[in-house]
Amino acid sequence: MLAILSLYFAYHYYRIKGQRPILSSDTFQPYELIDMTIVSKNTAIYRFKLDKEYETLSIPVGQHLACRFSIDDKDEIRYYTPISNQYDEGFFDIMVKSYPNGKVSKQFAGLQVGDKVDFKGPVGRISYEKNVADEIYMVAGGSGITPMLQVLAAIITTPEDLTKVSLLYANETENDILLKGELDELAQKYANFKVSYTLTHPPKNWDGKVGYVTKEMLKEFLPEPSGDRRVFVCGPMKMKEAILKYTEELGWEKGVLQSGGEDQVFCF
Template structure:
């Protein structure tokens, strides 16, 4: 998501301040409101307020509580390679602002700002925030993504700016009987956050049944061991509440299935009592989402259900993260 840069504020200010409105009548040019003294005053005020707003966006306040409306500095505690293009990055929220933060239920994210070129992108913490203010982000570096490359290049101990939390989707336990989660690559992070909340927060007797179908292009791209170990532990201790299938292209050893998330796997996950309230959540690359459930609309809204899910009869709802 692109945002106005600090460098553009001067140009924006100047364009607002110098704007005039004119019309032509009988060969004469007449000044409108923007050409009058009052117009220059209003234009100047608009320019100043716009510049101040952009300056506030660009400037992080180290003592301001973490907020969705402004950036706060956090420290990189660790940055560990988990594959050739992925890293597990741990951020630390300062103790002085931690008590003032109220984190929502899953699923939520934080926006990280690239201070070099003033862009931001949301990332979903793997487990929410720990009691001491640690946030774990699993970040992939894409060839066409400046944000991923920037985070991968930051050294341990450096300060970065974040804002949030931003509620991506609100978990309500009493709304669903079954939740089917379909993920590709780092798109599994919101589902790890949700399952961590359900199975690690003393709610082992949740009435909801969960099914996770997650896929990767190679073993190099699977989640870090801590994530995979959690999936294994939660499914073994809650066999009637959590079923997990992992798909890795070209891999058939152990508990992995070769290929991508298939239509048959989705049909099996959805096979349940017609009276049950079933939700399908999906997160991953656009190509996968388009093929399985159809794309979002141009403005980012959900759009109709298409693709593989659009052909499967049954009573269920779909939400594209």
């Protein structure tokens, strides 16, 4: 079985490596919506069709797609991280949370199967490489989980990547936790992945953490800083700013919002 799995991943690796770029980094191209999956009351996964059934998106792990809608004769551009597996053929998935005042997210909420949306890419400041660190500590808030899912998918589908991953995922209510069932299942299946949750408005029977991500919570979650450990952060701006401050106070290298790929504390 191990030999079969090794051949499978090697086959896909070299197939992707030799594949021409699917997206243009300069020019927006239309992609057809072929499926939608409701994740929560205001979040859905949108699946877009690639030109050929055997094509894979094959953008560097940790990078994003630029998405464009024309609204009131003005181009509105937003950035989304694919959450589909890097080996998935013929399609790519993005997860979008709709906000009451979100111009683009409301456009997504109104899409129907068969509609086309303009994308280009990749865009980003990090390209994840296997075993870049012995341990990665992810801190995500709300829809900031999406780049974490992409990195996590790359790790667990690459047998030779031995990186240990711990995720602290912050939300307001239990219903706001995106893909909780899938995350819990991954944590049970993969010994190198652990997940914990914190809620600002927990239910009565909640047994996870409570409140915003504080310095004290991070101190409990993070180990001592070292060269073989990284912290990945994604979420609302105020959350990212607070976590950068807390990690520096806890002895980690000073992080910045416009992080670089080699930073010990990286903000998506």
